[in-house]
Amino acid sequence: MPADFSTLAKRARAQIAVPTLNTDVIRARSAASSARERLRRLFAGAAIALGAGGAAAALANTAGGWHLWLFGNKVEASIRSLAMVREPMTGDVHAIMERAAFPVVLPDGLPRGLRVRGIAFSPADHPTLITVQYGTVSDPWAMGVSLIETQALAADKKLLPPGPANAFTTQGYHFRIGSETVLVQGRHVSPAQVARIRAAMQHETPAQTAASFDALLSRIVVLQKVTPQAAEVAERIAPPGTNVVIGDWDLRAVPRLAAANKPLPDSRTVYLMNIPQVHGAPDYRNATLYWPKSIAIAPAGVRAVASAMRGSRTGASCDCAILVHGSNGAYTFWKVDQKTLKATKL
Amino acid sequence: MTRWASDRLVSAALAGDQSAVECLITAIWPACYRLAASLIGDLNLAQDAAQEACVIVHRKVRTLRSAGAFDAWMFRIVVREVSRVRRRYAPAAIPEYEHGLHADTTDAMDVWRALADLSSRLREVTVLFYFDDLKTDEIARILGVPHATVRTRLARARERLRSVLRDDIEPNMDAKEVKQHAC
Numbered sequence: 001m002p003a004d005f006s007t008l009a010k011r012a013r014a015q016i017a018v019p020t021l022n023t024d025v026i027r028a029r030s031a032a033s034s035a036r037e038r039l040r041r042l043f044a045g046a047a048i049a050l051g052a053g054g055a056a057a058a059l060a061n062t063a064g065g066w067h068l069w070l071f072g073n074k075v076e077a078s079i080r081s082l083a084m085v086r087e088p089m090t091g092d093v094h095a096i097m098e099r100a101a102f103p104v105v106l107p108d109g110l111p112r113g114l115r116v117r118g119i120a121f122s123p124a125d126h127p128t129l130i131t132v133q134y135g136t137v138s139d140p141w142a143m144g145v146s147l148i149e150t151q152a153l154a155a156d157k158k159l160l161p162p163g164p165a166n167a168f169t170t171q172g173y174h175f176r177i178g179s180e181t182v183l184v185q186g187r188h189v190s191p192a193q194v195a196r197i198r199a200a201m202q203h204e205t206p207a208q209t210a211a212s213f214d215a216l217l218s219r220i221v222v223l224q225k226v227t228p229q230a231a232e233v234a235e236r237i238a239p240p241g242t243n244v245v246i247g248d249w250d251l252r253a254v255p256r257l258a259a260a261n262k263p264l265p266d267s268r269t270v271y272l273m274n275i276p277q278v279h280g281a282p283d284y285r286n287a288t289l290y291w292p293k294s295i296a297i298a299p300a301g302v303r304a305v306a307s308a309m310r311g312s313r314t315g316a317s318c319d320c321a322i323l324v325h326g327s328n329g330a331y332t333f334w335k336v337d338q339k340t341l342k343a344t345k346l
Numbered sequence: 347m348t349r350w351a352s353d354r355l356v357s358a359a360l361a362g363d364q365s366a367v368e369c370l371i372t373a374i375w376p377a378c379y380r381l382a383a384s385l386i387g388d389l390n391l392a393q394d395a396a397q398e399a400c401v402i403v404h405r406k407v408r409t410l411r412s413a414g415a416f417d418a419w420m421f422r423i424v425v426r427e428v429s430r431v432r433r434r435y436a437p438a439a440i441p442e443y444e445h446g447l448h449a450d451t452t453d454a455m456d457v458w459r460a461l462a463d464l465s466s467r468l469r470e471v472t473v474l475f476y477f478d479d480l481k482t483d484e485i486a487r488i489l490g491v492p493h494a495t496v497r498t499r500l501a502r503a504r505e506r507l508r509s510v511l512r513d514d515i516e517p518n519m520d521a522k523e524v525k526q527h528a529c
Binding site for chain 1: 362363364368371372375376379380383384389393397398400401404405454455456457458473476477479507511
């Protein structure tokens with residue numbers, strides 16, 4: 001028997017029988033985990049924080065889907081369910097506004113260069129909390145603006161959750177516009193920027209703010225995983241009409257879907273339910289995910305994409321995005337290199 | 347050669363070769379699982395933590411700047427995932443290594459029982475130092491704690507292990523420490 005603990009330890013470890021690894025499981029978990037990571041980052045914006053001098057009263061919401069306690073410059077948020085649209089388009093925003101439980105005044109007066117990268121809302125059927133996440137080409141998660149139905153918040157300290165506070169503080173600002181409470185959060189948000197946002201939202205009509213907001217939305221359907229830079233190039237070259245840009249995740253699925261004569265699903269919208277709370281924070285990684293069955297490209301289009309990929313010898317690992325333009329049953333394709341951002345017609 | 351896989355494989359994975367990423371995961375899996383098992387002492391939880399570590403590698407290996415950074419990155423991921431799993435589920439009070447071991451493992455059981463007697467923090471440094479031959483400064487970087495803290499924890503762990511392990515194992519416990527601290 002060896003007297004050296006290190007040798008003995010290594011030998012003991014080598015005796016542990018290793019179970020077989022299923023790489024398909026890892027691949028599937030990796031895909032799901034990436035989606036959840038994006039949600040987590042999106043909701044970092046919804047983990048609302050208030051600036052110094054904020055409300056001294058505790059505000060609590062007991063609406064379905066989420067609970068929010070604001071107390072001074074601290075916040076406790078508990079989110080049980082939500083829906084999120086990544087790279088939303090005008091139609092998506094209008095659908096959310098129509099379903100909202102309050103007349104939504106959309107954010108306006110934001111710094112130049114920001115684009116809307118995602119919208120999360122809760123509860124999904126009649127949202128009383130809507131969070132818009134803005135990003136630039138270099139920083140996809142630069143600023144978050146949450147719109148909350150003020151009536152859904154009740155000033156009652158007693159409603160604060162019992163036990164040790166899980167509250168946290170980050171830089172953020174809040175103000176009221178009509179029937180909504182607006183919370184602005186971001187790493188580089190200044191009071192002057194918040195004042196501009198507030199002034200724009202106060203002085204412009206809902207139609208004006210909606211028009212400004214539309215300008216920050218994607219004009220084409222951007223699926224995963226397309227870089228913001230490649231999406232911008234695709235948007236520039238996209239002709240008017242229906243356009244979908246596909247990243248490597250979906251490119252991988254195209255041959256299989258084409259063979260099965262199936263459509264390419266539009267995975268931009270996702271519903272999260274049964275979100276567990278771990279140490280006072282929502283644990284999106286272990287929530288139940290549900291993707292509604294909406295279609296991005298019809299089966300005929302998927303077959304056309306597969307054919308174009310074969311014809312141009314473009315594989316799923318090309319590190320490129322493919323812009324698909326459909327018009328009256330005819331499809332046109334462009335390949336956008338995600339590194340060089342060079343676009344080529346296929 | 348990294349501790350976990352060949353430089354060539356790691357470099358290919360870093361370059362974005364998807365098949366290399368999957369080969370890399372297959373290559374690191376046994377070491378990843380065994381490290382997690384040593385750290386947590388529960389084979390089911392170890393599998394969960396090791397799988398999660400592999401998922402992170404699958405997602406993020408391309409973000410690494412160089413193949414040279416892979417070793418430390420892997421250790422950090424496994425240690426972090428084990429901590430996460432430990433926080434979420436209380437591991438079995440008595441380690442379940444028996445289920446995964448071969449028959450003649452009396453010495454091995456001594457090691458596992460001794461480890462089970464350590465707190466998670468002491469266990470981390472013990473595993474990384476004695477099982478993985480990492481230097482104390484490397485362990486400090488992996489755990490994100492000061493070098494002195496690692497040395498203190500190691501000293502405490504050694505003291506505790508001495509009282510648990512049999513006499514014929516005990517005398518040489520410091521030999522590796524002297525050799526490694528010389529550099």
